[in-house]
Each structure stands twice: as structure tokens, then as C-alpha cells.
Amino acid sequence: MKELINEFKKTDGFTFVETVVVLSIVAVLAAGTTVSASKLISKAKKVSAQNQIEQLQSGLQAYFLDCGRFPTTEQGLGALWQKPLLYPVPQNWKGPYIQKEPSKDPWGSDYQYCSAESTPLPGTVPEGLPYVLYSLGADCEEGGDGEAEDVCSWK
Numbered sequence: 124m125k126e127l128i129n130e131f132k133k134t135d136g137f138t139f140v141e142t143v144v145v146l147s148i149v150a151v152l153a154a155g156t157t158v159s160a161s162k163l164i165s166k167a168k169k170v171s172a173q174n175q176i177e178q179l180q181s182g183l184q185a186y187f188l189d190c191g192r193f194p195t196t197e198q199g200l201g202a203l204w205q206k207p208l209l210y211p212v213p214q215n216w217k218g219p220y221i222q223k224e225p226s227k228d229p230w231g232s233d234y235q236y237c238s239a240e241s242t243p244l245p246g247t248v249p250e251g252l253p254y255v256l257y258s259l260g261a262d263c264e265e266g267g268d269g270e271a272e273d274v275c276s277w278k
Contacts, residue, residue: 165261165270168229172258172274175226179203179234179256180276182220189217193254195241200225200234200256228258228274235259249277 137145182203187193190213194202198209203220207213228234237244238254245265248255255276262271 168261169270169272169274171229172260175228176234176256176258176274176276178221179225179236183254183256185220186213186216186218187253189213189215189220191215192240193238194236196236196238197241200236230258230261230263232259232263252277 179200183193186203192211192213194200194207195209195211198207201207201224202213203218204224206216206218225234235257236254239252244252244255257273257275259265260267260271260273264271265273267273
């Protein structure tokens with residue numbers, strides 16, 4: 124019986140080397156998952172910004188139909204939520220034109236709105252647009268590539 128107990132003790136549990144190997148494999152798999160998840164989150168933020176821009180564009184179109192013009196740059200996107208107090212005050216404002224007050228983009232910055240009627244549009248914008256609406260992207264600066272690329276209403 125004593126021999127059987129000694130034999131059982133020799134094979135019970137993992138050795139230190141086996142434990143280190145298993146932990147190493149788990150660490151490699153976890154690192155790969157983290158990289159994949161961060162890429163998916165980045166893509167989801169970009170898609171979310173595109174969807175929010177499309178919703179704001181729908182609100183701008185409804186505003187235009189009621190008021191006969193788009194909000195000025197100074198009035199901004201807030202004109203979709205509450206009647207502007209700045210000149211020119213729209214007489215036929217029947218808003219709100221969006222479901223909730225304009226929020227920040229997925230990276231925490233304000234959406235950029237510029238009316239061609241009140242301000243010259245930036246040089247990178249195609250001619251003939253009545254306004255531009257865009258998010259500065261992950262770097263919160265104009266321009267950029269990859270994750271830092273701006274999300275624009277005209278692209």
C-alpha cells in the first residue's frame with residue numbers, strides 16, 4: 124500500500140515547466156485577442172461616426188425644407204435641436220430636427236460643421252456643397268490616415 128501512495132504522489136499535479144508552458148500559451152492567445160479587439164473597436168468607432176453624420180445630415184435637410192436655408196456656421200448643429208437666436212433667426216423653424224441634442228463624436232470631439240453660405244469651405248472639400256460636416260477622427264486633428272482619418276459627409 125505504501126508503494127501505491129508513493130507512486131500516486133509522484134504523478135500528482137503539474138511540474139513547474141509544464142505550468143510555465145501553459146501560462147505562456149495562454150499569454151500569447153490573450154495578446155492576439157487584444158490586438159484583434161482593438162482593431163474591431165477602432166472600426167466600430169468609425170462606423171458610428173459615419174452613422175451619426177448621416178443622422179445629422181437628415182436633420183439638416185429637414186431644417187432646410189422648413190427654413191429655406193441651412194444653419195449658419197455660427198448657429199451650428201445646435202440649430203437642429205433648438206431654435207437659433209443668432210441672425211438670421213428662422214421664421215418657420217419647426218424643430219427639433221434630431222432626436223437628441225448633438226453629441227460628441229466617438230473620440231470625444233465636437234462634430235465640425237461649416238456652412239458655405241457664411242464661411243468659405245476648407246480647400247479639401249469639393250465645390251458646390253452647401254455645408255460640410257465631419258469628425259476629426261482618432262487624432263482629433265484635421266487630416267490623417269488610417270485610424271486618424273477624418274470621417275466626412277462628402278466621402
